[in-house]
Amino acid sequence: MPYKHLGSRNSGAPGWLFQRITGIVLIVAMVGHYILMHYTPTSGHSFASTLERMQNPLWKVFYLSFVVVGIYHGLNGVWGVVRDFKMKRWLSMTILGAMIILGIAFAVFGFMNVLVF
Amino acid sequence: MNFYQSGWTKVLTTYHRFAGSWAWILHRISGLALTAYIFMHIIALSNLQKHKIDRGKAFNEEMALFSSPFFLVIEWLLFAFVLYHTLNGIRIVLVDFANGARYHKQLHYAVVTIGIIAFLAMGYVIFSHQVNNSVAVLFR
Numbered sequence: 001m002p003y004k005h006l007g008s009r010n011s012g013a014p015g016w017l018f019q020r021i022t023g024i025v026l027i028v029a030m031v032g033h034y035i036l037m038h039y040t041p042t043s044g045h046s047f048a049s050t051l052e053r054m055q056n057p058l059w060k061v062f063y064l065s066f067v068v069v070g071i072y073h074g075l076n077g078v079w080g081v082v083r084d085f086k087m088k089r090w091l092s093m094t095i096l097g098a099m100i101i102l103g104i105a106f107a108v109f110g111f112m113n114v115l116v117f
Numbered sequence: 118m119n120f121y122q123s124g125w126t127k128v129l130t131t132y133h134r135f136a137g138s139w140a141w142i143l144h145r146i147s148g149l150a151l152t153a154y155i156f157m158h159i160i161a162l163s164n165l166q167k168h169k170i171d172r173g174k175a176f177n178e179e180m181a182l183f184s185s186p187f188f189l190v191i192e193w194l195l196f197a198f199v200l201y202h203t204l205n206g207i208r209i210v211l212v213d214f215a216n217g218a219r220y221h222k223q224l225h226y227a228v229v230t231i232g233i234i235a236f237l238a239m240g241y242v243i244f245s246h247q248v249n250n251s252v253a254v255l256f257r
Contacts, residue, residue, distance in 0.1 A: 020213065023206045030199065038192075038243050045180045047173040067159070074152030081145060106159050113162045116172060 012083070015076055022073040029066050054117035067110035075103045136225040140205055147202040154195065189243055196239050197232075204228040204235075 036044040043049045053059050082095055134142075161179075168175040182188065208224045211217030217224055 020210055024210065027203055027206070030203065034196075034239075038239070041184070041246055045184060047176040047180075050176065051172075070155050074148070074155050077148045078152055081149065102156075106156055109163060110159045113159060113165055116165045 015079070019073065019076050019080070022069050022076075025069055026073055029062070029069070032062070033066070051117055054114075060114065060117075063114045064111060067114065068107055071103050071107050071110070075099045136222045140208065140225050140228070143201055144205045144209070147198040147205075150198050151202060154198075184247075186247060189247060193236075193240055193243055196243075197236055200232050200235055200239070201228070204232050 038044075043053075054063075079096065079099060082092060087095075164179050165172070165175050183192070205225075205228055208217065208221065208228055211224060212221050
């Protein structure tokens with residue numbers, strides 16, 4: 001994206017820092033998710049134990065934030081790739097807009113999946 | 118050198134890549150693949166919203182599909198992407214915050230070594246349940 005239109009205030013530093021923070025959060029969350037789904041699949045893959053687990057608000061918050069943090073980290077990474085190309089401003093802004101809409105839509109869709117339980 | 122005027126295919130194929138550039142390329146590829154995957158994952162799990170009355174039916178249909186041997190292999194390969202992106206992500210954090218630039222090559226070799234070991238270990242974890250179940254069925 002041509003930064004001359006945004007001025008030096010938008011250096012991308014907050015996005016860089018958030019990418020590190022959300023990445024570290026995702027490592028912890030992913031280890032938990034993998035233990036549940038692959039190390040103890042009898043618990044992770046059973047409807048009864050999943051329903052019981054999801055009655056605990058902490059598990060619900062865990063999966064809701066997993067959805068948001070995962071989508072943010074992914075799309076922020078894609079945005080980092082897009083920024084490496086020298087694009088016309090209208091094109092990069094269109095991509096950014098599409099990514100934000102896609103991200104919000106899929107976060108809501110993911111929330112609906114979690115809140116089924 | 119102007120990238121666009123000098124034959125970018127030549128630049129891409131003859132440029133000498135070191136550990137750091139391979140790490141960068143693999144991090145990008147795995148990152149883009151995982152971003153595509155998380156959207157796919159949410160779409161696939163939206164089947165849970167079917168069967169308004171009998172939630173368990175939708176859940177079990179979903180789990181039967183994802184526990185099939187074909188999907189276990191796919192999930193194992195997915196883990197390779199997750200694993201590389203995780204380990205190299207730790208390497209990036211160390212380079213950025215812990216003066217890791219001084220030993221980033223050694224970190225890259227550590228990432229590859231730990232990655233291969235963890236990949237094989239995860240293969241055992243994923244398939245041991247399947248193998249145990251199959252053997253249990255045979256001897257029932």
